[in-house]
Amino acid sequence: MAAEHKNAAPESATVCDRDSLANDSFQDSFQTRVFKIIVIGDSNVGKTCLTYRFCEAKFLKNPEATIGVDFREKSLELGGESIKLQIWDTAGQERFRKSMVEHYYRSVHAVIFVYDVSNLASFESLPEWIEECRRHSVPQNVPHILVGNKCDLGRGEVPTSLAQRLADSYNFPLFETSAKDPAEKEHVDAIFLTLAHKLKNHKPLRLKQPSESTATSLTSKQEEKKLCFC
Numbered sequence: 668m669a670a671e672h673k674n675a676a677p678e679s680a681t682v683c684d685r686d687s688l689a690n691d692s693f694q695d696s697f698q699t700r701v702f703k704i705i706v707i708g709d710s711n712v713g714k715t716c717l718t719y720r721f722c723e724a725k726f727l728k729n730p731e732a733t734i735g736v737d738f739r740e741k742s743l744e745l746g747g748e749s750i751k752l753q754i755w756d757t758a759g760q761e762r763f764r765k766s767m768v769e770h771y772y773r774s775v776h777a778v779i780f781v782y783d784v785s786n787l788a789s790f791e792s793l794p795e796w797i798e799e800c801r802r803h804s805v806p807q808n809v810p811h812i813l814v815g816n817k818c819d820l821g822r823g824e825v826p827t828s829l830a831q832r833l834a835d836s837y838n839f840p841l842f843e844t845s846a847k848d849p850a851e852k853e854h855v856d857a858i859f860l861t862l863a864h865k866l867k868n869h870k871p872l873r874l875k876q877p878s879e880s881t882a883t884s885l886t887s888k889q890e891e892k893k894l895c896f897c
């Protein structure tokens with residue numbers, strides 16, 4: 668991704684475990700709920716460009732390979748409630764992600780798997796990404812979706828019927844889109860809004876605000892400092 672956005676820490680700082688929030692209904696009533704969404708898939712499939720298209724409404728020209736993770740946030744008003752999506756754009760290259768993998772999956776609220784419709788290998792990798800997610804004990808009720816990106820290049824390598832079969836076999840919704848094509852902007856938005864609606868109807872599963880920090884929590888900045896990104 669573009670250098671100026673690289674590894675910027677999210678403004679909502681404290682990552683908290685789900686169970687400690689279960690009885691926090693009084694504070695829930697006046698706080699913005701924050702949902703962590705991770706974007707996973709092979710290198711070069713367009714994870715950075717998709718998240719940038721949603722958060723900044725632009726196509727990011729000349730992205731650099733993501734190292735570790737890049738954070739972006741988007742606040743939404745849904746049915747009279749403000750929620751915040753904290754999007755973790757993860758590195759596709761093994762050497763840039765290996766020390767971060769545990770952190771990607773910790774307390775995640777939704778997972779987006781991305782492949783490139785013009786690159787069959789990126790589609791064939793999906794079962795491995797899904798398996799990695801399962802190995803990290805992401806609960807079954809966490810929403811997962813499949814996104815075929817780069818539709819502006821044609822779907823020759825990965826026809827919709829093939830992608831739909833895979834999506835059905837996992838019971839994941841499938842979206843095909845393009846981060847590059849401005850005409851697809853609303854479609855990209857729809858992917859994230861679909862998730863936002865699902866998450867909103869979920870009981871909190873949220874990240875705490877800094878003022879609520881607990882002994883067991885770890886801020887993303889602290890987390891970052893402890894990590895080697897390559």
Ligand SMILES: Nc1nc2c(ncn2[C@@H]2O[C@H](COP(=O)(O)OP(=O)(O)OP(=O)(O)O)[C@@H](O)[C@H]2O)c(=O)[nH]1
Pocket residue numbers: 668708709710711712713714715716717727728729730731732733734757758759760816817818819820844845846847848
């Ligand atoms: N034609 C086309 N190119 C795209 C699209 N989305 C991204 N790209 C290009 O694909 C390349 C990789 O994009 P990134 O968004 O950096 O891919 P990534 O999956 O984040 O890659 P890693 O950070 O290495 O994991 C760049 O050259 C982008 O310009 C798209 O929708 N259509």
